[in-house]
Amino acid sequence: MQPIPIKTTVVGSWPFPSWLEFASENLDKFGPADINEMIEDAVVNAIHDQVSAGLDVITDGEQTRLDFNLSFYGFIKGLQANHEETRKFGPPAHDQRGKHTIIEPLTAPKGLGVVEEFKRLKRLAPEGKILKASIPGPYTLSGRMLPGEIYKDRWEITEALLPIVAKELAALVEAGAKEICIDEPSMSCYAYKEDTKRFVDIFNRTVKGIVGKTRIGTHLCFGNYKGRSVGKKTILPMLPDFLDFTVDELHTEMCVLNFAEVHLLERFAEKMDVAVGVIDVKSYYIETVEDIKERIAKCLKYVPADKLAIAPDCGMSQTARWATKQKIANMCTAANLMR
Template identity: 75%
Template sequence: MQPIPIRTTVIGSYPFPGWLEFGSQNMDQFGKADIEEMIDDAVSIAIKDQVDAGLDVITDGEQTRLDFNLSFYGFLKGLQPNHDETRKFGPPAHDQRGKHSIVEPLTAPNGLGAVEEFKRLVRLAPEGPTLKASIPGPYTLAGRMIPDGKIYKDRFDVTEALLPFVHDEIAALVEAGCQEITVDEPSMSCYAYKEDTKRFVDIFNRTVAAAVGKSRLSTHLCFGNFKGRPVGYRKLYPMLPDFLDFDVDEIHVEMANREFDEIELLAHFAEKMDVAVGIIDVKNYYIETPEDVVERIKACLKYVPAEKLAVAPDCGLSQTARWAAKKKLSAMCKGAAEMRK
């Protein structure tokens, strides 16, 4: 059970400062020392914003990840960018995110980089907040890879190839002293309505086995967020009852963007694990007030006991402007503090 009631947490990502976006598009102009300084500065800013908001749990803001999946692809051998499969123009949608072709058996000779991110967070963060690392699960990580039909026939084949890499990175995070790890598997929640949910559970539990009972383990289930657009079938009921068998201490559930539809289903999750409810809408520029947060927490408490309830944004904040993210997190923490009283 979580250490404090109505704990305030985040998923993982945080908006880039504008200068980091510029820098990431012009990396050839910087030396290695420049880039390291840039990353340290960006992580320090993300930490400060989260600490100023009053969060109980903080991350590094995923400031080294230029894309949720694709930043990890740089650690993998056997991939080749496939620009022909990516739509370049028109309204934003997930088919504008980069795709990669698989050209040889996948390997990750130097890990996936999450351990280095966590060590930087430890070095830069103040004492007080819990430090959390996040990493995509193998099914979600496979989402922008095109199976070649020979080495890997489909997405599940690719998932099985990636599973040991994610498993080993999680084991390395535990070894590095990481006390809280979130494994992001939004693709599982997006496709629960049409795929074998028991198969998803088996994949997930094998992935996280190294952390069970050693670190506080959570998973994040949402319905996608690319430039404010969801991608999945936005219902919780297809996940039940199978997803209750995830080997996790806490499950993150998107609620605010769905106007708290199916809130009564939170009670099922609370029977088996702590529940981090998304009560801040990262896809909307309405800025929630502390009073809104109090009202939403009261609604959640009808189904989740306070000692098992955490509150969070619906999803990572990378697609939300920083000025809005700061205000939303501050309101969330103020509302949670009021309810704790």
């Protein structure tokens, strides 16, 4: 397929409609048929918003996920929740999210649910759109797990999760997924202090079974829980090791860096396509078309148009829907004008 110059895409998540926010906090009041209907309606809404904005690549908006990785823990056997240990009040931060202690070797007998999400998206999406599935990678997925007496540390937990994620990726390809994003924000958050070569090895072994069978992307960011970053905001420590990712497209934040490291994208573009965050998901300033055209122009100094995709910095789940729709519509208009 001929590459789309300055392709427009999203990371994965889309804001919940307000009624879904309410329903997700009152699930005990609904029956299984009600919940299935809500899920279908929510995905239809997310698709409609994205298509109306003019995106080239769309997702299901991750409308069935109540948390970036905790939602997957319900599919994984061997975990015991420790929600009573979380901080309940004060400004939002990661210590308000639950952790889970591992009490038996980790398994996912019925998979991680991503295949079902993708099949729903494929059934509901209009013809002609590129459909993207997304799934946390094993290192990021391990982030809220405590080893207990089963595993020694986070690295061992990651190794236990790696075949589970790899199996889900293979099933996604079998289901017809032409584009899959493996989200590994924990790798970019900790690139400044952890073994980046080890990160690359983990990632490449995770995707080994699907190389050449689908378009592989990865999303690297500095965190967006409740609209807050958690990582050290620099992509410099990712170089040069992250250039060895087995990946077709690498997505990185740039708005949160105020484009200070945009020149480093040239290194990535030598090895892979680059998706660049040109929309600030942590701000309610609505970027104008001219703002975004200027940001695209900065990227084009270092990334050829046929290797460049533009996107929001991160998923849109923490940004209000009214703002998301305006921001993404302006992004798509700017991309069309720059083409």
